[in-house]
Amino acid sequence: MIPRRALKAVTTALDRQAAVALIGPRQVGKTTLARDIARRVGALYLDLESAADRAKLADARLFLAEYEDRLVVLDEIHRAPGLFPELRGIIDVGRQHGNRTGRFLIPGSASVDLLEQSGETLAGRIEFVPLGPFDVLDVPPETATVTELWVRGGFPDSLLAANDDDSLIFRRNFIRTCLERDVSEFTGRRIPAETLARLWTMLAHGQGTLLNASKLAASLALSGPTVTGYVDLLVDLLLVRRLRPLHANVRKRLVKSPKVYVRDSGLVHALLGIDSHDTLAGHPVAGASWEGFVIENLLATAPPGTAASFYRTRAGAEIDLVMELPGGRATWAVEIKLGLVPGIGRGFHYACEDVAPERAFIVYSGDDRYPLSNDVEVIGLREMAGLLRNA
Numbered sequence: 260m261i262p263r264r265a266l267k268a269v270t271t272a273l274d275r276q277a278a279v280a281l282i283g284p285r286q287v288g289k290t291t292l293a294r295d296i297a298r299r300v301g302a303l304y305l306d307l308e309s310a311a312d313r314a315k316l317a318d319a320r321l322f323l324a325e326y327e328d329r330l331v332v333l334d335e336i337h338r339a340p341g342l343f344p345e346l347r348g349i350i351d352v353g354r355q356h357g358n359r360t361g362r363f364l365i366p367g368s369a370s371v372d373l374l375e376q377s378g379e380t381l382a383g384r385i386e387f388v389p390l391g392p393f394d395v396l397d398v399p400p401e402t403a404t405v406t407e408l409w410v411r412g413g414f415p416d417s418l419l420a421a422n423d424d425d426s427l428i429f430r431r432n433f434i435r436t437c438l439e440r441d442v443s444e445f446t447g448r449r450i451p452a453e454t455l456a457r458l459w460t461m462l463a464h465g466q467g468t469l470l471n472a473s474k475l476a477a478s479l480a481l482s483g484p485t486v487t488g489y490v491d492l493l494v495d496l497l498l499v500r501r502l503r504p505l506h507a508n509v510r511k512r513l514v515k516s517p518k519v520y521v522r523d524s525g526l527v528h529a530l531l532g533i534d535s536h537d538t539l540a541g542h543p544v545a546g547a548s549w550e551g552f553v554i555e556n557l558l559a560t561a562p563p564g565t566a567a568s569f570y571r572t573r574a575g576a577e578i579d580l581v582m583e584l585p586g587g588r589a590t591w592a593v594e595i596k597l598g599l600v601p602g603i604g605r606g607f608h609y610a611c612e613d614v615a616p617e618r619a620f621i622v623y624s625g626d627d628r629y630p631l632s633n634d635v636e637v638i639g640l641r642e643m644a645g646l647l648r649n650a
Contacts, residue, residue: 283390289366302330412525430529466547505568576609592616
């Protein structure tokens, strides 16, 4: 098993809060991490996909009262959403007995309703820890190169598959499961899988472009609000990222639409039928795929609370990624280039004059680090992610 950096975040959260929710897409390793933590601390593990384990919680207060001094892992809690009000009372009773922290670990796939219900019911009693696919700091170089991670994506079963064919089959099955099961399960309503698949594929073709719901709607024979709702759903399931534009205080006409990315690069390639690095290298989406891959990795390793956006004026000044580090520490500007000989145009320099970042970088496909000019550094993705982790 590849150790996850999130292990420390989860254990730290359990030391300061009664309940911790481990949130992320399906198949990213939430259950594996939860089982590892349960084994380390001797926790009770309940899989609520199991009818037998759900039956144990028919009278949750009575059953869980026996485990007041132990961590209880409640996996797949969306199968028993009515459990949250019970947990509130159980946590409050435990606090009266001096058991204030480390009561419940709740791994769960992303769902807006679930997040809202847990956040409202357990307000002040729960902390959320995100877990996404593997990033460049999770995966040792001897396990997978940055290029392999880019091509296959970060879902563990895809990245660690025996060959490219097996990896692609996993991702196609994942997409099918999301469309045919997860969407209806988490939304409580049926959405045509074929329509959502076409939308998801169109977003992959337009990776990193400005969201134009009207254009997508016309192609799908749907209304603009319906398409916007479907995009919202994919964002809520942590499968798509909407990167907002930065509204800097400048006297220039700024782009106001968000940019949209399919978050996992491996899913981008599966949606487009790209099965290997050779195929990807000659594909028109290669540059945009690399851009989205870099953005996901940098935001996965950035300090919690980092605000992410892009900057673009109508005149063409642009920064691919603007990161405002928490606490007003600094603003970093990142331009993303696929290739080993990166260069930047005037648009990036003009944008930096507007935004005035403390540091500016070009993240490229190589590993060397060197200054391109007095105020811009060229840097590889793994080293850039390390800089952010320690920022």
